[in-house]
Amino acid sequence: MAVQVRLNWTENLQFVAGAEKGPAIVMDSKDGGSGPTPMELLLMGIAGCTGIDIVLILQKKRLELSKLEIRISGKQADKYPKRFTEIHIDYFLAGKNISSKAVEQAIKLSEEKYCSALASINAEFTHSYTIEKQKPS
Amino acid sequence: MAVQVRLNWTENLQFVAGAEKGPAIVMDSKDGGSGPTPMELLLMGIAGCTGIDIVLILQKKRLELSKLEIRISGKQADKYPKRFTEIHIDYFLAGKNISSKAVEQAIKLSEEKYCSALASINAEFTHSYTIEKQKPS
Numbered sequence: 001m002a003v004q005v006r007l008n009w010t011e012n013l014q015f016v017a018g019a020e021k022g023p024a025i026v027m028d029s030k031d032g033g034s035g036p037t038p039m040e041l042l043l044m045g046i047a048g049c050t051g052i053d054i055v056l057i058l059q060k061k062r063l064e065l066s067k068l069e070i071r072i073s074g075k076q077a078d079k080y081p082k083r084f085t086e087i088h089i090d091y092f093l094a095g096k097n098i099s100s101k102a103v104e105q106a107i108k109l110s111e112e113k114y115c116s117a118l119a120s121i122n123a124e125f126t127h128s129y130t131i132e133k134q135k136p137s
Numbered sequence: 138m139a140v141q142v143r144l145n146w147t148e149n150l151q152f153v154a155g156a157e158k159g160p161a162i163v164m165d166s167k168d169g170g171s172g173p174t175p176m177e178l179l180l181m182g183i184a185g186c187t188g189i190d191i192v193l194i195l196q197k198k199r200l201e202l203s204k205l206e207i208r209i210s211g212k213q214a215d216k217y218p219k220r221f222t223e224i225h226i227d228y229f230l231a232g233k234n235i236s237s238k239a240v241e242q243a244i245k246l247s248e249e250k251y252c253s254a255l256a257s258i259n260a261e262f263t264h265s266y267t268i269e270k271q272k273p274s
Binding site for chain 1: 179
């Protein structure tokens with residue numbers, strides 16, 4: 001299995017990136033601000049990977065997820081190369097019959113078994129989650 | 138130092154992601170195709186990180202870079218969690234007075250000293266580069 005992307009430098013520290021025939025995104029330095037930074041993209045990849053797992057696992061359990069928000073934060077070492085040392089993932093979910101047990105199982109399965117992005121990162125991971133009450137319809 | 142992003146699930150396996158007040162991007166599963174996949178985002182982050190280093194280092198050397206394209210590919214393990222095992226970064230550069238020596242130094246400094254994204258990934262890295270002839274102006 002291989003994944004490939006291509007980046008083209010545009011100006012300053014801005015790049016346009018995309019997979020062959022895939023949709024392109026703009027990335028930039030923090031100061032440039034025209035797109036996510038490289039380190040933000042890493043966190044997005046990790047959160048998106050576990051997010052897809054959570055959606056699929058809860059669907060398989062026939063639970064009706066109505067909301068999934070993921071907030072992820074990474075601490076970097078003080079010294080270069082300033083790698084991520086600690087990453088915290090906070091899940092916010094809502095839906096019919098969504099139980100703590102099901103959510104905990106889904107997070108555990110993703111983080112320990114399925115999530116390729118998380119498994120590719122050399123950092124300490126922690127997580128928390130909140131099951132929100134659904135608004136009455 | 139902390140980096141933070143937030144993801145919101147939209148439908149199917151599509152998410153919208155962004156930093157607080159930062160530009161948002163769409164990510165999706167391979168089948169969905171409306172945005173890069175999580176594993177593509179990891180590669181984009183790595184390539185963007187080393188790309189920014191290369192631009193800054195060559196600028197510091199007062200070399201006039203006119204083109205920087207980066208192609209990055211990652212091999213994943215066959216078994217779950219299918220983490221990246223090998224990542225290859227291929228640099229294509231052009232510009233006035235861009236020498237092999239300068240490019241090799243810049244890549245080495247980025248990969249071994251500065252690139253936070255690369256240092257956060259648990260995989261074997263290799264690279265290659267091509268200095269392209271500038272079109273006559």
